[in-house]
Amino acid sequence: MNNIEKTYDLIVIGGGLVGLASAYKIQKKMPQIKILILEKEKELALHQSGRNSGVLHSGLYYKPESYRAKNCVAGRRELVDFAKKHQINHEVCGKLVVAKNEKESLALPALLKRGRNNGLENLEIIDAKKIQEIEPFVRGFSAIWVPETGIIDYRAVANKFASLIKKINSESEILTNSQVLKITHRSNNSIIHTQNRIFTGSKIISCAGLFSDRLAKEDGLKLDFKIVGFRGDYYTLTEKAKHKVNNIIYPVPNPEFPFLGVHFTRMINGEIECGPNAVFTFKREGYNKMSFSLQDTLDSLTYIGTWKLFINHWQFGLKEMVKASSKNVFLKHLQQLIPSLETSDIESGRSGVRAMALGRDGEIIEDFQIITKGNSIHVLNAPSPAATACLSIGERVALEFLKKYN
Ligand SMILES: Cc1cc2nc3c(=O)[nH]c(=O)nc-3n(C[C@H](O)[C@H](O)[C@H](O)COP(=O)(O)OP(=O)(O)OC[C@H]3O[C@@H](n4cnc5c(N)ncnc54)[C@H](O)[C@@H]3O)c2cc1C
Structure with a gap:
């Protein structure tokens, strides 16, 4: 194989929203450091970050005090400001969580309370008549109106992070078609092998989405879960x-499952x-x-x-x-x-x-997980609402990085 080509202060693996937001936050805090982002696909954000529902989640559902709740609410607010500042297509259009019958409506007060505990504003339980004023074709017993939910172009967000990183430090690089295959460590830095190139980095951050556990294993971590x-x-x-459909319509979620149920979303492109x-x-x-x-x-x-x-x-x-x-x-x-x-x-x-x-017990782990070891930081579980929360997760990763780097 080739000799080591270039040395960076930080190598980020994965060009999805979490990797790019983390790199962007770090680059903003430390403009002088050279960052390399390695993405295996030919473009950024081709997997989860570019194939999601495009919803700016409010933070209604998540267990109070969990990272998902905290990072979703703070991350959404930050992302909306970011989108306004950088002219990224988005709209805070609100959504309905619709109870189709009286039995389902019994779950709404607890959901509303949870949302308020998570810091959401202007939540409201509305009746069937009001539902039809907002969404004339929806039939429901009652609903929660969530005005802070929105829609956004997530691929445009990812590409904006990438261009801002380069703008802050022109020596930072983003390489696509670069799959990380091997990670080895020396006492003061780490070596990253792709198909045909080798790089060294003082620190490594892995945000590899569907392959985050495999990279962690490659890096010597022992995990008690699998992706x-x-x-x-x-x-x-x-x-x-x-x-x-005018905007966004969700059913009442089944609390036993980590999925929100099939919903209707007006995407930012009008579909x-x-x-x-x-x-x-x-x-x-x-x-x-x-x-x-x-x-x-x-x-x-x-x-x-x-x-x-x-x-x-x-x-x-x-x-x-x-x-x-x-x-x-x-x-x-x-x-x-x-x-x-x-x-x-x-x-x-x-x-x-x-x-x-x-x-190992067959249950889905719901909260975000970030594990650090030696020179590496691994973001291991970043399910929904991690797109909404990417700037807030990025901030957490950046703080971990600062602890290690200084
Ligand atoms: C169907 C669906 C709907 C969703 N809806 C929403 C929503 O409406 N709102 C919301 O907030 N969240 C939503 N989510 C969740 C959200 O999209 C994800 O939580 C978020 O995008 C995760 O970002 P990520 O960067 O961790 O992962 P990804 O976007 O998957 O990025 C990981 C990147 O790592 C790269 N990679 C992997 N292995 C390697 C390697 N060895 N070398 C180099 N690169 C590698 C991959 O190619 C990929 O680009 C949804 C997700 C899905 C799938």
Whole structure:
């Protein structure tokens, strides 16, 4: 292999929102340091950060005092300011969380209280009539109106972080088509090997999304969880049906699962998306129903947590698989919120895969996890709302980095 090419103060692995926001925060605090960002794809933010629902989450759902709650609320406020300052397409349009019947409506006061505890403003429980003033095609018993929720162009955010990093320090670099394969450490720095190049960095930060556990393992960390992928498929509303959704409409979440349920979102490009479902996938970056990877499958099936997940939650898993394989079943779920939707109103759209940390007990670990060891910092679990929260997570990572660097 080649000789070591270049030395940096910091090497960040992963060009998604979390890696880029972390690098941006560090570069702002320390303009003089040289940062290298390595991304395996040909462009930035092609995985979770570019395949999500595009929602600026309010912070309504998350356990008070958790990192998800704190980072979501603070991160959203910071991201909205960032978007305003840098002219990134976004809109704080508000959303409805709709209880379709009286039984579901019983969950709303607790959700409202949680939202208020998390620092959300102007939340309101509204009745069926008010629901229809906001979303005329939605039928519900009652709803929570969440005015602080919004939509944003997340890929534009990622690319803006990248250009600002370069603007602050022209010696910092962002290399795409650069997959990190190996990490080795010396006493005062670390060596990073890609397919055909070798770099040294005083410190390493890994934000590798769906592969964050593999990089941690490569770096010698022993983890008590594994990253598994849950594919989410979307449908889009056809031109003639778009008028049925104004902004963002969510169902009341099932507290037993870490997913928010299929929802309607007006994307920043004007499309209306419906979804995503949540199907366990045997290819971490597999975006269609037939995607398969032998390595990822073996990795999942030799892990006790996967089997416990299947046993504990087989009914949920089965329902999601049926929803994924049948347009009619998917439509029935959507009709629970908008009964007038017809088969011809929806067409198959894109998919994304969520990286979720699965414990050995078969339960999903919900909160963000950042682990530091030696010269390295690993962001190991950054599920939704990590896109909303990226600047706040980036701040946490930057503070960890400062402790190590000084
Ligand atoms: C379907 C779906 C809907 C979602 N909806 C929302 C939403 O509406 N709002 C919200 O806030 N959050 C949402 N999320 C969550 C959010 O998108 C993610 O939490 C966030 O994007 C995570 O960012 P990341 O940088 O950690 O991961 P990623 O965006 O996946 O980035 C990781 C990067 O690391 C790179 N990489 C991996 N291995 C290597 C390697 N060896 N060498 C070099 N590079 C490597 C990958 O190519 C990738 O670009 C959603 C996620 C999904 C999947």
